[in-house]
Amino acid sequence: MAKKEALTTTRMLLVLTFLISLFSLSMCGNTSFSIDYNGNTFVLDGKPFRAISGSLHYSRVHPYYWHDRLLKMVAGGLNTVQTYVPWNIHEPKEGEYNFKGLADIELFLQTAQEVGIKVLLRSGPYICGEWEYGGLPAWLLSIDPNMIVRTMDPGYIAAVDKWFDVLMPLLKKYLHENGGPILMVQIENEYGSYFACDFDYLRFLYKKARGILGETAIIYTTDGDGAAYVKCGSIEGSYITIDFGPTNNPVANFAVQRQFQPQGPLMNSEFYTGWLDHWGNPHAHTNLDTVCKSLDKILALGANVNMYMYEGGTNFGYWNGANAPPYQPVPTSYDYDAPLNETGDITDKYIAIRQTISKYQKLPEIPIPPNTPKGKYGTTQMNFVSTIQDALDVVSPDKPVYSTYPLTMEQIRFYYGFILYRTKLPRDINQLTPLLTKGVRDRGYVMVDQVPQGIFIRDDVIQVNITGKQGQMLDILVENTGRIGFATLMNYNVKGLTENITLDGEILTGWNIYPISLENINSSIISTRQGSGPKLNNGLLTPSIYMGKVPIPTSDPEPKDTFLDMRPWVKGQAFVNGFNVGRYWPKMGPQVTLYVPKPALVSPSLPNYLVMFELENTSCPPSQPCNVIFTDKPFINAIPAGSSFSVREIKEGYNWNLRV
Template sequence: MAAVKWKWIFLTVYFLYILYISQLTQAQNKTFEIDYLGNTFVKDGKRFRYVSGSIHYMRVPKEYWRDRLEKMYAAGLDTIQFYIPWNYHEPEKGQYDFEGQRDFVQFIKLAQEVGLLVLIRAGPYICGEWDFGGFPAWLLKENPKMVLRTMDPTYIKYVDIWMDKLLPMLTPLLYENGGPVLMVQIENEYGSYFACDHQYMAHLRDKARAHLGPRAVLYTTDGGADGFLKCGAVEGAYATVDFGTTVNPQKSFQPQRDYEPFGPLVNSEFYPGWLDHWGYPHSTLNLDVFSRALDKLLDYGANVNMYMFEGGTNFGFWNGANYKPFQAVPTSYDYDAPMSESGDITDKYLAIRQVISKYKQLPDMAIPPNTTKTAYGKVDLSFMATIQDALTTLCPNGPIKSEYPLSMEAISQYQGFVLYRHTLLGDTPSEPKTLDLSGVRDRAYLMINQVPQGVFDRNGQMTMNLTLKVNETIDILVENMGHIGFGSEINNNTKGLIKNVTFGGSMLTGWQIYPLTVENFKPTSLSGIYRDKPFTNGNLTTPSFYVGKLHVPTTPTDTYLDMSNWGKGQHLIMSSSMNNVGRYWPYVGPQVRLFVPKPFLSPSPVINYVILFELERAPCESPDKCTVEFVDKPLINATPHKPNFQRETRTFSRTRISV
């Protein structure tokens, strides 16, 4: 009996050993490389051309990762491409987060399970229509004068620390090691940046090579013009380009051929549409024009990654393309993209699938269905508290006292809001004097004794004539609309009040500075006495919180919150957890309704608290008669009012070649 037992143990161990050796051999036989003479990629010894789409794990609720990936696979894509934002994983210096929604390793493994290969844009700069282009804002606290994306000693010190953390996580996921990762990108569109520091690009290449090994395929991406590749290409990383619709692929790829005479043709960002900006109509790109261009590229033998395939929303203060303040994407590229922010397939998705089917066999599977959307109807809201009422809740540690205003980054407040408070001293002015807030970044609300006086923004009004009295309290609530994420201005990116405030030419000193966390506002745990209604000057109301209750009788579904009649602010939902849904600004547009994914909601008896932090004007008949409505359809393309700031200059033609 004992002999039989040991025999089975031996056979089990032997079987596991053989299985291990088989898997090891299989992994060792997996290869991905560039065949320069054949002008192609080679995977496992065979010619290979990828058809890819971009998806951003940080913009898609984790519960929907598989849904979005399966829809991409069903479209005929064999590969996905995504960024890894540094600031998403190291929000504070030395404090890393790779769990839950931030677990990109699980996302990569899930993509492999679905049947997709992976291209990774590892940064450290990603652009990506993401706050600060992926840089953590605490860099500005370490040295506000550092020159980013260069060999600046302070900058490169922290880049090295981050890359030494990130890159080893990618190594076991490389294709040659049994994972799905084909290539890793060095930096991102560096040729569009002013610095042109070749030593910097070589440093990043060497860092990646040291961690990822000699066989890993590295690449760069730049705009489709020789001037971009001049600074963006680096020896040892394969140079690729990005551009939009074209009728002449040969001409569009010529800049790549000027730097890579041989090897596969690659468009790493082929644009099915373009991003939206606050205050301008929803951007669209004709479906037929795009389909014909995609057809030409695939017929030409090119490798293509289609940008804006995200199918996801932005969370909280991460929601925006921040090339210039105020012109942020409200949530996503949405309904001119192959998948909407809610993951719904669009006509463009079906067109892409049809084109791809001409060049490769589509997977034998049905397209996963769109998620259910529910119109939960109107929810009554009540005024709960002004910003001043809630200060102890939003800033439990109390204010920072300073002789002069401090930037947000200087007090470790990297997103959101800060309230600056000053009590006026000295003689009582007999006539109006000018209050100068020319240092506001980005948008500010001035209150005197809690009564709103006006709105200031960095590209609009910066001064106001006022008559103030001694001992009156000046409150300045400043909103960070998102760190600039593209161009040389990323080096001038501090937020809050970045200059001294003057009144009548005299500097105001002696400030209390409150870093605010709006997620701290929990209706179930508030204490203290609140006033009956917010202050008003007849036009503006004091920034205030409004709260209502949404009851979901059964299993929650996706929905949209219609903000048509509200002013500008932040929307949160608290159920089993607090979720920052995002910003709203409907009178500027183009987005009017906010996508609320079902993971943010809970069924009865749990109450879903609908919280609005309204900054400008609430459409209430009385403090207890405000409403919002949950509907089952989006509204991303409302006609916006003309904003009071200049249009951002980076346009669709930034790297596009139309020939």
């Protein structure tokens, strides 16, 4: 409660500060931001301006830390922050808008104003960013599962039109010319890399944004460093920018921008300081010297630059996206090997980039803010609470949806996390018999009367052999592990069971479908459960809920950031005091620990509850409780090596081998 009150007070102060600044600017006048095409420069309040920027996505950093991160960016020599607007976090259900918590864009903009950093705002509607569905709301697929997004598809355009009527007026009041921090607004993102090349669509977005933002607002586009990309991604009236990484030749890349925009400031909108991760691949790393030398070349050309990412942050909850082909979901951590790491700590890359920037402009005379303290809280015992089936009254309290054949998540208007499909076996199955489908999106846990039989895996395992008796419950718990957010395959993004299930060639019918809302779990409900225990078969346990308490010493004045070491757990979802920390999958790697931000915790004098939904196996010795460890160091660089991988941690070595 105290933290909520503190955040509310902080917000009120920021709003007051913002209103005072608006009044002051209105009295002074002359607030403007424009492009001098002949002088090849931006002009801020009548003076030449060069953007030295970094990407930070407000939806990937807890609001409690926005001020800290933005101040570190300013101390690092940056004058601008670039951020995405994920439509889906703001409109999770059609017509229901959210501008609180991780979605409080106004608080973020007010914080930027207070810190004194300008904003490059990437409005979408599509953003990419390895975010769920590229930022598009999954309810679009309830309107039309065959919708071709990012085109003039009527259903898509109607939804975008309504969303921009909500978003653009909000952005307008925060434009620099109106006293706010926003210098420019980007529409779409890297559209030239998309197959459609629909200029009518780009013109629609531009006209819509221009009509609301006004004639003097700067609207821009970002595309890759090839002529074909810029040709399909730029639109008349907008300012063109390009993106490229540290191994590219800046002179050659900027020549592409000049081909389509002969005059005006040069700008790389995505200069890659690192790269993204996928489950099962090594943690990405970009050489520090390579980054700094390339940045030096860009700045020596007088160009503007945005570093993607400056802090990557975290895909809390179910917000991670995926790439394809092949289908590869992104982990919870979006560390990106960025100058500020996932938790906002200073890295060697931060110091080196700051030094490079100092060659071209004076650094601000402020100290670099310290890293946030971390808590090493030790071991906590996790107690079994219930199998998912025995908790359906809590996690799926409404009546199940009945259908003769399976329905997708989108068909029942449920979009993220988990969904359970249930029918009865039509006859005795005394010998192992194939249960078959090619339509699981993305992992399907098969059980007969709660006894695990196997796992369907998207594009991989399409058959699970089962046994059972007539009338026994056949359950398939399907996990949506993240929608594709890039290229053509993002148009095939429905989740759940997308095709029929056959048993020895016979189509199974009569399905009850349960949307699973794990957010409904709380400590009072958990304490009353009397579960019978998970069933073990084929190395799998029934997907189950476990609970423990974060062992913060009561003598501590307040909690600290901490990391949840998920060994020896296998795969699942973790919640701290109801806050969805994200997915864990330590045996797949590279991420092993989950970041738990301080504001997810409550006073050490009160209980802090950890709830875990384990899908596969606890890997604990029989008849012994399972534990997890809260540590003060992240571990996101486990090294996969084929079907097994050893694990290496740079600073604190673990003598630990994993088998997938």
